[in-house]
Amino acid sequence: MIAIIGLLVGVAIGILWHPVVPLWMQPYLPIAIVAALDAVFGGFRALMEKRFDDRIFVVSFLSNVVIAAFLVFLGDQLGVGAQMSTGVVVVLAMRIFANAAAIRRILFRA
Amino acid sequence: MSTPTLEDGSESGLLERFIAQAVVDEYAQVAPTEPGAPGRRRHLLAVPAMVVIGLLIIVAVISARAADEQRQSTRDALVERVSTLTASVAERQATVDGQTSTVDGLRADVLGGVTPEQEAELSRLAQLAAVTELSGPGVTVTIDDAPGAEAGSLNRVLDRDLQDIVNTLWRTGAVGIAVNEERLTGTTAIRGAGEAILVNYRPIGRPYVISAVGTSTSGQTDSGLDALLATLADDYGLVSTTSTGDVALPAGVVRDPRFAQTDQEGAGS
Structure with missing residues (x-):
């Protein structure tokens, strides 16, 4: 519950502050969001399983974002940025689906 | 999370192993909290x-x-x-x-003294050079791509087809031709540029309307033109219609010659 309030606070700050994203950052933003979503789903699943830990959540969130952005950056430097983005998104999306399936099993027992 | 065994090495097995490794649980090391234990500290x-x-x-x-x-x-x-x-x-x-x-x-004022014959000759030459508008009995050919033709296929009207039709019309005695209101002059090129056809270096669009004044076939069917259109229809499915009647052509744009000079200019330089 408190986490959802945090999410809404972040959204509100973004709308009010209206930050401008530097151009060099723009390719990494969608990747960072998918990585963050992966951490969120993993955290939610752990919450459902009563073994959530905020330290692991924060570390997994930061490392996911940093590694995903680094992979895409590396891909850009090697000239395979688009393929690298695709690979990162595929793996993260797979994890998101797996976690969502676990959450679904717990919530609906189905 | 246990890794599924992979005996057959098949693709589905590989994919399963990949998925199993990709979705390793990050919270595996955390023991579930007891229902009674205070868990709030973990959320801060x-x-x-x-x-x-x-x-x-x-x-x-x-x-x-x-x-x-x-x-x-x-x-x-x-x-x-x-x-x-x-x-x-x-x-x-x-x-x-x-x-x-x-x-x-x-x-006309300056050349007040010219004879009617000279004036007639001037207007005839102007007509042939396509610098004036021209109207009179003639033929109008409308041609379009085959229905459902895909980009890049031969079932579309190509510059080559328009060239053939125009040349056939010249051969049968046309004194002036326009393609989609672009009058053909002595320096006009009909050529393709990618997907588009250029006439007078201007792109023209479908359907292509070729108007010709003064073909000898006015009022009667012409075997050469009909044969060409029939061939295009048979081979490539191009749709065309022909009609005869009065045709009005716009004046053409005649560009200055790039190298040729008049006598006076030649003598002066």
């Missing part, structure tokens, strides 16, 4: 992280939308410029037409 750090995530998402949405708006406004500005310039071209064309008729009038 998550809140700022969630704030950051919310911020991240909204920033991405806003910047994507801003990029969209940017693109849209660029496009609008370009469309605006195109329409302004098109209007300016039309305006200048009107000016040119007016001044051309002024020049014609002045020339």
Whole structure:
């Protein structure tokens, strides 16, 4: 519950502050969001399983974002940025689906 | 999480192993809390992280939308410029037409002493050079791509087809031809540029309307033209219609020769 309030606070700050994203950052933003979503789903699943830990959540969130952005950056430097983005998104999306399936099993027992 | 055994090495087995490795649980080391134990302390750090995530998402949405708006406004500005310039071209064309008729009038004044034969010769030559409008009995051919023709296929009208039709019309005695209101002159080229066909270096669109004045076939069917159109229809499915009657052609734009000079200029240089 408190986490959802945090999410809404972040959204509100973004709308009010209206930050401008530097151009060099723009390719990494969608990747960072998918990585963050992966951490969120993993955290939610752990919450459902009563073994959530905020330290692991924060570390997994930061490392996911940093590694995903680094992979895409590396891909850009090697000239395979688009393929690298695709690979990162595929793996993260797979994890998101797996976690969502676990959450679904717990919530609906189905 | 256990790794599934992989005996057959099949693709599905490989994929399963890949998925199993990709979705390793990050919280595997954490033991489930007892139902009675105080678990709130474990949630504190998550809140700022969630704030950051919310911020991240909204920033991405806003910047994507801003990029969209940017693109849209660029496009609008370009469309605006195109329409302004098109209007300016039309305006200048009107000016040119007016001044051309002024020049014609002045020339008629200066050449007051010419004989009717010379005047007739002048207008005949002007007609042949396509610098004046021309109307009279003639033929109109409308030709279009085969229904459902795909880009790049041979079932579309090519520059080559228009050339063939135009040459057939010249051969049967046409004195003036226009393709989609572009009058053909001695320096006109009909050629393809990618997907488009250029006449007088201007792109023309479907359907292609070829008007010709003065073909010897006015009022009767012409075997050469009909045979050509039938071949195009049989081989490539091009749809064409032919009609005879009065045809009006616009004046052509004659460009100055690039190397040729008149006698006086040649003597002066």
